[in-house]
Amino acid sequence: MEISVRGLWTMIHGMGFGALYLMACSGALVELRRRYGSPQGPEIKEADEKFLRVYLTVMAVLAWLTVLTGAYVIYPWYRAVPPPGTANLASFPQRLLMSRPSTAAWHSIGMEWKEHIAWLVPISITMAAAVFSRYRRSLRVHAELCAAVLGFVWISLLAAGVAGLFGAMLDKNAPVNGGPTITLVRGEQK
């Protein structure tokens, strides 16, 4: 059982940071809506408030790690230019996708959208974490502010979903692979 270094980074970026953000986002939406969405919501304990503050901050860190590893670790491998005359484009995912009409749109729509929409996520969730840290339970009496924060978190979920979906489909059609190989488990030959 082996994995390439590039494959491992892609997994850390998508299935580690990105997928964890997506799962955490639904929890944040439920908590924010249930506890802070109305002035007559359930009683808020100090410990719950502290937990949500840490939770949102961790989400912001995850969102930044996702976009930074995507843009500065994986994207350069994705958009690498092959030397002239290269016949096998397996190590050049962007060029591989663009070489066939049936896959070109995965780049021209999928990657072009993913690489930009993903950046709305850390901006939105960093704002949500900062606003929550400042207002905490008094966010309940600022209904319009709470609604705006919830709106941004919803859009961050949508944006992360779009980026994640296209990331998975791009990797299916033209995986980012290569570099040294890491052997995870050595199996027996039969």
Place this chain on the structure above:
Amino acid sequence: MSASATQAKPNPNGAGAAAVLAAGIGSLAVAVLSILADKAGSIKSLMNFYKPTGPLSGVTSCAILIWLAAWIVLHFRWRTRQIPSRFNTAALMLLFLGLLLTFPPIADLF
């Protein structure tokens, strides 16, 4: 301080409104800068901050700077004030516009 006392005298919403509006501005900046870098060759090469990543590095770095600058400026102007809710609505509209403009078929209309 009890929860009810906190609710009776809430902080002014200015700092929160500043953060929300700045996030809307930052989101729109990502989309607008990406369109500019795509359409104008000179801007594209100007945005090439880190060659392996290409213009995306400059587009996103500039958008983050715009977002943070807007946040700082608005924060110091609004932090002690009560800001009308229309600014939150405007921020959500900027975010939604940013979301639409990042979609390539729409960005290609310009």
